[in-house]
Amino acid sequence: MRIRSRWLAVLLCAPGALWAQAAAPYYYPPDAVAALYRDHTAPLARGFATQAPQLVQALQTHCAGPAALAPARAAWTKTMLAWEHLAAVAVGPLIERRSLRAIDFQPLRPDLLKRMLAREPKTLEDMVRVGTPAKGLPAIEHLLWTEPAAPRGNACNYAVLAAQEVQREAEALRSGFDALAATPPEEEAAVTAFVEFINQWLGGLERLRWMGMEKPLREAETRGASPEFARQPSGQTGAAWAAEWAELRALARQPDSGAPAIGAGRVSIESYLRGRGHIVEADRWRAAVDESDRAMQALKPGQPASVDATARTLKKLTALMQSEIAGKLEVNLGFSSADGD
Numbered sequence: 001m002r003i004r005s006r007w008l009a010v011l012l013c014a015p016g017a018l019w020a021q022a023a024a025p026y027y028y029p030p031d032a033v034a035a036l037y038r039d040h041t042a043p044l045a046r047g048f049a050t051q052a053p054q055l056v057q058a059l060q061t062h063c064a065g066p067a068a069l070a071p072a073r074a075a076w077t078k079t080m081l082a083w084e085h086l087a088a089v090a091v092g093p094l095i096e097r098r099s100l101r102a103i104d105f106q107p108l109r110p111d112l113l114k115r116m117l118a119r120e121p122k123t124l125e126d127m128v129r130v131g132t133p134a135k136g137l138p139a140i141e142h143l144l145w146t147e148p149a150a151p152r153g154n155a156c157n158y159a160v161l162a163a164q165e166v167q168r169e170a171e172a173l174r175s176g177f178d179a180l181a182a183t184p185p186e187e188e189a190a191v192t193a194f195v196e197f198i199n200q201w202l203g204g205l206e207r208l209r210w211m212g213m214e215k216p217l218r219e220a221e222t223r224g225a226s227p228e229f230a231r232q233p234s235g236q237t238g239a240a241w242a243a244e245w246a247e248l249r250a251l252a253r254q255p256d257s258g259a260p261a262i263g264a265g266r267v268s269i270e271s272y273l274r275g276r277g278h279i280v281e282a283d284r285w286r287a288a289v290d291e292s293d294r295a296m297q298a299l300k301p302g303q304p305a306s307v308d309a310t311a312r313t314l315k316k317l318t319a320l321m322q323s324e325i326a327g328k329l330e331v332n333l334g335f336s337s338a339d340g341d
Contacts, residue, residue, distance in 0.1 A: 024259035024274035029194035032267040034184035036197055037092070039266040040251065042181035044086040048079070049174035052167040055079040055140075059160045065151035073144050077236055079166070080137050081243045086173070088247035089204045091197055093176030101132050102169055106211070106230050108138035110146075120154050124168070127161050135162045138230070145233040198331045201251055201269070202321050208244050209314040213307050220304070227304055237301040245296045253289045254282075269325065278328045285325055292317050 025031075058075035062068040083103060090100055113134040121127050127135065140162050149155035185193050212230060220227035231237040252269045259271035267275075270289070273282035295313040300306040326333050 024254075024271050025262050027262070027267050027272050027275045028190075030184065030187055030190035031262050032272055033190045033193045033197065035260070035263070035266045036193075036251075037177060037180040037184055040247075041086070041089075041091065042177040044082075044247070045170075045174045045177040048082040048086045049167075049170040051075075051079045051082040052163070052170040056160065056163045056167050059140075059156070059163050063149070063151050063153075063156035063160055067151050069144065069148055073234065076137070076140055076144055077234065077239075080141075080231070080234075080236065081239060083137065084240050084243035085247050087204075088208075088244040089197070089201050089251060091193070091200050092180055093173050095196070095200070097169070097172060097176070099169055099173060103136045103166055104138065105132040105136055106138060107133075107228070108142055109133035110142065113139055113142060117155055117158055121158060121161060124161060124164055127165055136166060140166075141231070141234050195331050198269070198321075198326060198329055199333055201248065202318065202326075202333060204244065204248055205314060205318055205321075208241060208248070209311050209318065212241060212244075213311040213314075217304055217308055217311070227307070229301060229307075238299065241299065241301070242296065245293075249289060249293055253286055253293075269329070273325070273328055276328070281324060281328050285320065288317050288320050 055072075055075040055078075058068070058072040062072040087094060087100055087104065094100065109131070112131055116130045116134045119126075119130075121130060140159050143149040143155055143159040143162075147155070149159050184190065216227040216229050229237045231240045250268070251266065254268050254270040254274065259274060260267065270282050270286050273279075273285060292313050295310040298306070299310045322333060
């Protein structure tokens, strides 16, 4: 019965849209969730876990002297971007381990960092007592760009320890996502995981739109100052936003080549809609994603008006998910700002 129903939507589809629907199987939540872990999160977690040790090594080399800031900065940038790709949609172990908070608490608290540096932690055990707003990728960025840590100094040792904590978390995430890829959840648990995925996709979009773009703009207007975006000290704000959007887009929009067969690739929100016969909504969703993509491609982080325009476009995508798409996916939205932090 289940195999037969996979293709029922094709038969119910209007003839004019048959070409689009024919390429989309009738997906069930276990299909989408298994593909998410196997073809999306597990590979990205492996990439992050591969990059993190290189940041540790680059910092150790710099800290041993002579100064080698450029390679350390390059390693930080690559690690940060690998992280942004993985964390764009925070599901599974990213939520369970509260990895976003541990690795990338925003914004950094410079005063707290200064106090933590004064404690001169020597080991990873010492770092456990350091508050998350003073470590992770933002703290390392500060010690590479804002107040560059000199070789053989306490700040340099602190940066190495912070990077080792990131590496340890990256390895735990790789292990967790590899396990999910190898043994995806069964029917009932997969439904819960699918709901989590859709909620966290929307949460990721809102982190990009509100936390990343609009909130700094509004705060700057209140202060009468320039906005302070994440990754600004390193000059990587635009690259970080692009990395986040790349994964949000990949999980939202069906590839031009068509929807994947069951077990043959990640199942986008659009493909899931098409597989369920919601062709009109899928077309509307695809158009909204493409509009957002054009806005992201034209985005200039150094121009507040450009950032504001992009945020407004992304907000329309959020509204469409909330008003129409989630219902067609049979998902109740319950994302909050605390999810995945």
